[in-house]
Amino acid sequence: MTTPAAxxxxxxxxxxxxxxxxxxVGLLVAIILLVMVLAISITQGxxxxxxxTIYEALFAYDxxxxxxxxxxxxxxxxxxxxxxxxxxxxxxxxLMQGLTxxxxxxxxxxxxxxxxAFAVVLGTFLFGGAPLLVTGxxxxxxxxxxAIIVYALASAGRGGATPAKLTLSGxxxxxxxxxxxxxxxxxxxxxxxQIRFWTVGxxxxxxxxxxxxxxxxxxxxxxxxxxxxxxITTISLGQDVAKGxxxxxxxxxxxxxxxxxxxxxxxxxxxxxxxxxxxxVPHVARVVCGVDYRWIVPFTAVIGAILVTVADxxxxxxxxxxxxxxxxxxxxxxxxFFIYLARWKIR
Amino acid sequence: MQTNEFPKPNxxxxxxxxxxxxxxxxxxxxxxxxxxxxxxxxxxxLSVSYGAYKIALLDVxxxxxxxxxxxxxxxxxxxxxxxxxxxxxLLIGMALAASGAIIQGLTRNDLADPGLxxxxxxxxxxxxxxxxxxxxxxxxxxxWLALAGALGxxxxxxxLAWKGGVSSLRLIxxxxxxxxxxxxxxxxxITRLTxxxxxxxxxxxxxxxxxxxxxxxRLMALWLLVLLPxxxxxxxxxxxxxxxxxIATSLGTRVEQHRLTLIALSAAxxxxxxxxxxxxxxxxxxxxxxxxRLVGPTHEGLLxxxxxxxxxxxxxxxxxxxxxxxxxxLPLGVTTAVIGAPYFAYLLYKRGR
Numbered sequence: 001m002t003t004p005a006a007x008x009x010x011x012x013x014x015x016x017x018x019x020x021x022x023x024x025v026g027l028l029v030a031i032i033l034l035v036m037v038l039a040i041s042i043t044q045g046x047x048x049x050x051x052x053t054i055y056e057a058l059f060a061y062d063x064x065x066x067x068x069x070x071x072x073x074x075x076x077x078x079x080x081x082x083x084x085x086x087x088x089x090x091x092x093x094x095l096m097q098g099l100t101x102x103x104x105x106x107x108x109x110x111x112x113x114x115x116x117a118f119a120v121v122l123g124t125f126l127f128g129g130a131p132l133l134v135t136g137x138x139x140x141x142x143x144x145x146x147a148i149i150v151y152a153l154a155s156a157g158r159g160g161a162t163p164a165k166l167t168l169s170g171x172x173x174x175x176x177x178x179x180x181x182x183x184x185x186x187x188x189x190x191x192x193x194q195i196r197f198w199t200v201g202x203x204x205x206x207x208x209x210x211x212x213x214x215x216x217x218x219x220x221x222x223x224x225x226x227x228x229x230x231x232i233t234t235i236s237l238g239q240d241v242a243k244g245x246x247x248x249x250x251x252x253x254x255x256x257x258x259x260x261x262x263x264x265x266x267x268x269x270x271x272x273x274x275x276x277x278x279x280x281v282p283h284v285a286r287v288v289c290g291v292d293y294r295w296i297v298p299f300t301a302v303i304g305a306i307l308v309t310v311a312d313x314x315x316x317x318x319x320x321x322x323x324x325x326x327x328x329x330x331x332x333x334x335x336x337f338f339i340y341l342a343r344w345k346i347r
Numbered sequence: 348m349q350t351n352e353f354p355k356p357n358x359x360x361x362x363x364x365x366x367x368x369x370x371x372x373x374x375x376x377x378x379x380x381x382x383x384x385x386x387x388x389x390x391x392x393l394s395v396s397y398g399a400y401k402i403a404l405l406d407v408x409x410x411x412x413x414x415x416x417x418x419x420x421x422x423x424x425x426x427x428x429x430x431x432x433x434x435x436x437l438l439i440g441m442a443l444a445a446s447g448a449i450i451q452g453l454t455r456n457d458l459a460d461p462g463l464x465x466x467x468x469x470x471x472x473x474x475x476x477x478x479x480x481x482x483x484x485x486x487x488x489x490x491w492l493a494l495a496g497a498l499g500x501x502x503x504x505x506x507l508a509w510k511g512g513v514s515s516l517r518l519i520x521x522x523x524x525x526x527x528x529x530x531x532x533x534x535x536x537i538t539r540l541t542x543x544x545x546x547x548x549x550x551x552x553x554x555x556x557x558x559x560x561x562x563x564x565r566l567m568a569l570w571l572l573v574l575l576p577x578x579x580x581x582x583x584x585x586x587x588x589x590x591x592x593x594i595a596t597s598l599g600t601r602v603e604q605h606r607l608t609l610i611a612l613s614a615a616x617x618x619x620x621x622x623x624x625x626x627x628x629x630x631x632x633x634x635x636x637x638x639x640r641l642v643g644p645t646h647e648g649l650l651x652x653x654x655x656x657x658x659x660x661x662x663x664x665x666x667x668x669x670x671x672x673x674x675x676x677l678p679l680g681v682t683t684a685v686i687g688a689p690y691f692a693y694l695l696y697k698r699g700r
Contacts, residue, residue, distance in 0.1 A: 156696045173688075180681070182552075189675075192546055199534070200538055314592060324535060330531075335528035339524035
């Protein structure tokens with residue numbers, strides 16, 4: 001997957017031709033990798049299954065075979081959920097990094113995930129076990145409110161919403177809401193019992209219902225992100241450049257923000273506030289394919305899906321029969337990556 | 348250094364005749380100090396008088412110094428229940444504020460917080476991990492585990508940020524990274540706990556001075572008596588750090604050595620609070636800001652004021668925590684967040700960059 005970048009840097013002249021050929025090939029390779037990872041993920045679990053069984057369960061389903069039943073009702077929805085949230089959070093991060101020209105922007109750092117999580121916890125506290133539809137609405141509106149507050153906070157005062165102010169207001173908003181989330185969890189045992197696994201960020205026990213409710217939202221967000229990708233490339237070059245090129249940045253930003261809310265809100269509704277995917281993956285994608293968001297968005301989606309699937313699979317396997325939630329696994333990968341960036345890439 | 352160029356110097360020089368020590372403080376410091384002390388006393392008395400069992404202000408004072416009051420219960424309530432917890436809140440606020448002022452001065456970043464040194468996540472991982480994996484958790488061990496975890500995490504962060512010297516930016520970023528790793532570990536431990544223990548762990552993580560005792564107050568006071576004077580001795584070095592590493596070096600500071608000492612001091616100050624009350628956010632971050640507005644950025648005066656502002660903040664936060672959902676009680680860390688976060692937002696608004 002490093003070939004595209006290498007070929008680009010090798011010859012300035014063959015640049016366009018090189019990219020036109022290598023980027024689709026690279027994407028194809030990434031997708032094949034994703035499929036392989038998914039297949040391996042489905043085989044792993046309490047009972048190890050063979051790849052051929054997966055094939056049969058998908059294309060020659062036999063309801064009387066127990067393994068087929070496991071694959072169709074337990075393992076398949078779980079990996080599909082993983083793919084959705086991986087792609088959703090990663091692309092949300094990419095959009096945010098492009099919009100704000102801030103390399104640290106991501107749903108978790110700018111407080112979007114925390115807002116969605118708080119809304120869901122509050123809903124569970126007020127209404128008891130909320131039906132899925134309510135959870136979804138809450139997560140979306142939490143994400144939306146969070147986005148509006150964080151952005152308003154950052155753009156108030158002199159200088160407007162600079163990257164630094166945006167990051168800070170996001171971090172603070174996240175701390176603020178999570179204090180309330182914690183208060184609810186401490187004071188109300190019922191809510192705590194229902195939701196404590198969800199707040200860590202986990203894919204355990206996700207079934208088709210969640211995938212079918214929230215998957216389409218994320219899908220709409222992904223398609224929207226692809227459609228907007230050309231404009232986002234322009235914005236990522238800087239507000240002034242975008243305006244100079246005659247772009248109506250306010251409208252583009254509003255639409256892109258809507259996509260971020262769909263992507264992040266839908267993902268959080270499925271798996272809870274999973275951190276680090278939105279931060280890391282766009283950086284990896286940029287190493288592979290450069291600065292063009294028409295390529296960054298699809299690469300980010302596929303790499304995000306791979307990352308979450310691998311993290312979830314490893315989390316299920318290392319401490320068998322216990323399971324490490326995917327949110328924790330991603331922090332184990334993400335935090336060292338972050339420290340690595342801090343230690344070796346910054347001065 | 349400018350000496351007497353100005354018509355009216357805006358600082359006061361302290362030169363004790365018998366000590367090899369001198370300090371320069373802002374002219375506003377004495378007045379601010381007196382006002383802070385007065386407000387603090389007032390709030391302390393108010394806080395002790397408030398509760399399910401209300402006590403008149405005068406009776407609070409009489410009971411506190413051991414005089415007879417109209418009701419024999421007063422002495423019990425004031426001296427055994429309320430005073431220790433409120434004094435503990437005061438001392439914790441002081442320690443956290445001093446810790447925050449040091450780390451902010453050291454990193455030249457006014458948004459830094461003792462949490463950056465991994466105090467909270469280190470202590471949290473040690474304590475929650477112990478509760479999770481020990482067959483028979485022994486509560487007496489918890490403070491020591493918290494201390495070991497907090498200082499251990501600080502050491503790891505310092506070492507990871509070391510690259511022929513520790514730059515402040517690297518220190519902050521490594522701290523953020525390690526804190527998120529610690530947070531993930533804690534979340535994982537909590538999912539493994541029984542429901543009851545998990546909720547207890549959450550309460551500890553949010554910080555609380557519920558049911559504090561006199562021995563805890565004495566322990567805390569003793570530590571502060573040792574660490575705070577040390578912090579004042581190093582205030583001058585903090586002023587030099589404010590000028591940047593290069594200038595500090597050229598002015599003859601042993602930058603790395605002092606940085607290590609100051610980090611250790613800041614970590615120790617925050618770590619002891621964790622052992623008695625769990626992790627309390629935002630005080631260490633907000634208090635130095637308020638103090639800076641009051642007396643300016645020179646660290647000799649700043650440290651003194653910060654300590655009192657921090658104490659005041661936490662006593663108020665504790666009062667609010669007991670009052671909001673009375674007869675229930677919010678975790679102290681939640682109220683500090685409710686007070687701290689809007690202040691941060693305001694700060695962001697004023698900064699403009």
